[in-house]
Structure formats: structure tokens, C-alpha cells
Amino acid sequence: MMSVRGIRGAITVEANEKEQMLQATLELLNExxxxxxxxxxxIGSVFITVTQDLDDTFPAIAIRQMAGWDLVPLMCALEVPVKGSLERCIRFMIHYNTDKSQAEINHVYLAGARVLRPDLSKKS
Known part of the structure; x- marks a missing residue:
């Protein structure tokens, strides 16, 4: 039976630079x-957040250029600014129509974002 499942993911970049942000977005989504x-x-939709220190581009730009992703609804927003939280981070919440159980979903955390949810990150 098909259900909507959430797939979480995050990645960090070294600097607030457009090319780094777009490349990291593609790396995370491809993984x-x-x-x-x-x-x-x-895919029902993709919600993308960035930390306040990333303002050089919209990560959704990279996704829109991928084959087959032009019709997927994408939304970018700012992550809640919590003192001491991980910096230069791009996060995804993908709403995915699937017959997989929640236990079968693989959440992906790359680069410095691996520290965020090691309990959810099975293979990254």
C-alpha cells in the first residue's frame, strides 16, 4: 500500500558560495x-532549508536542472536559528510516495552534517 514517507538529509559546505551550495545540493539529492x-x-514535494549563513543562492536551482525533477514542487526556507547549531548546512525533507515502510527509508547525512542524526543515517 502506498504511503507518503519523509526522507531526511543534510550536508554542509565550506563557504557561502553559489557553486559550493549547488554542488552540495546535487551531491545530497543524488545520494x-x-x-x-x-x-x-x-516525489510529492521537497522542502529545503539553509542556515542563515548561506544566502548566495537557492539550492532548488540545482534540483530544477536535473532531468525529471522540473515538475517536482520545491520550497526553500531558512532553518530555525538556534545558538550553537551546525553552520553552513543545507537540509532536505523529501515527501515520497512509496510502499516502503519507514524502517526501509534511508536518510542521508553527508560531510559535517553526519553529526546531526547518526541514529537515522544508515548508509551515509
Whole structure:
């Protein structure tokens, strides 16, 4: 039976630079797609947040250029600014239509973001 599942992911960048942000966005999305065997037509939406120190571009720009992702609804927003939280971080919440159970979903945390949720990150 199909259900909507959330797939979490995050990655950090070294600097607030457009190319780094776009490259990191693609790296994270490609790894999530690989680990979960995702077809873009099964995506309901993608919610993307960035920390306040990342304002050089919209991460969604990178996703829109990927084949098959042009119709996927994307939304960018600022992460809640909590003192002492991880800096220069891009986070995803992908709403995915699937028959997989929650236990079968692979959440992906790369680079410095691995510290955020080691309990959810199975293969990254």
C-alpha cells in the first residue's frame, strides 16, 4: 500500500558560495535517490532549508536542472536559528510516495552534517 514517507538529509559546505551550495545540493539529492531507488515522479514535494549563513543562492536551482525533477514542487526556507547549531548546512525533507515502510527509508547525512542524526543515517 502506498504511503507518503519523509526522507531526511543534510550536508554542509565550506563557504557561502553559489557553486559550493549547488554542488552540495546535487551531491545530497543524488545520494538520497541512490540509497532509496527514487523516481522523481514519486516525489510529492521537497522542502529545503539553509542556515542563515548561506544566502548566495537557492539550492532548488540545482534540483530544477536535473532531468525529471522540473515538475517536482520545491520550497526553500531558512532553518530555525538556534545558538550553537551546525553552520553552513543545507537540509532536505523529501515527501515520497512509496510502499516502503519507514524502517526501509534511508536518510542521508553527508560531510559535517553526519553529526546531526547518526541514529537515522544508515548508509551515509
Amino acid at each position: 538520497i535517490v541512490k540509497q532509496n531507488a527514487i523516481d522523481p515522479s514519486d
